[in-house]
Amino acid sequence: MSRRLANWKEGCVPELPEVETVRRGLHELIIGRVIVAQVHDTDKSFPNAEADVTAFLLQATVTDVRRRAKVLMIDLSTDYTLIIHLKMTGQLVYVGDTRFGAGHPSVSLIGQLPDKSTRVTLTFADGSHLYFNDQRKFGWMKLLPTLEVPNIDFMKKVGPEPLEADFTVQEFQERFTRRPNTNIKAALLDQSVIAGVGNIYADESLWGAKIHPQRLVKSLTPAEFKRLYTELREVMNLAIDKGGSSNHTYINASGEKGRYMDFARVFRREGQACPRCGTEIIKMRVAGRGTHICPHCQRL
């Protein structure tokens, strides 16, 4: 069986559902494997990969693969953890044996690896590889003692996981009180308010809740927060169920494409009809991001 993971090309940015899809794939594919070699391109891709890191990385066995917000954590038997942020164009691609048929969709989607976007290559004892590819070089991979992971700046400030069973609408609304005078879209994208929301699911959930992205946080009613909470969780759960978002190049561990974009209702659908009222969807700029709304359903 061949194994490849998570390919995002242009326009396929990993948010919580995509990172979770990668996590599930890696969890299935790399636990128990032993790292025997590491190659990286620059210190930017692997900021703390100086010489002494090798001792804690090589001969280490993968014991777990976790996720927090959009960050992946690969736990090792050496009590160290690889922390990975895919940022905009990062991919983690696991390539196992070579019994991968030429007709398999991922062959044409990914091609031969490593390629010029490969930043870090981990080689396992069985000869398989995990490639960290990142066209735009925003992503990174770090090695830290597992016990220190919760102490990095990002982990200390990041907000709660919105899909946790015990995450209530009351807590959801309360988190936004820290950004009362900004618009709701900027607040949704703020990782210290809620973890894991990016541009796609911000637009999709705001459309579902019938809230204009430029509404000030302090102007939202409890009923609107309730709708936004429900829509955000529904849309993210649906996206995980569909294997994440992609236009045509994303695939998961089984070589299947992410199918959420087939279900997207406004994101990248400017010029099309709103599925609720038929009004033409428009694109605007909010919080420095391309933003898609139905001007009839979502009003200031």
Next chain:
DNA sequence: CACTTGACCTGTCCGC
């Protein structure tokens, strides 16, 4: 302090 904007990058697309 609260909030907004710019920088980081490279590949793609659009207009001239």
Next chain:
DNA sequence: TGCGGACAGGTCAAGT
């Protein structure tokens, strides 16, 4: 056809 510039968006630093 080639070329310049806008655009894509997660996060942090710098600016207002």
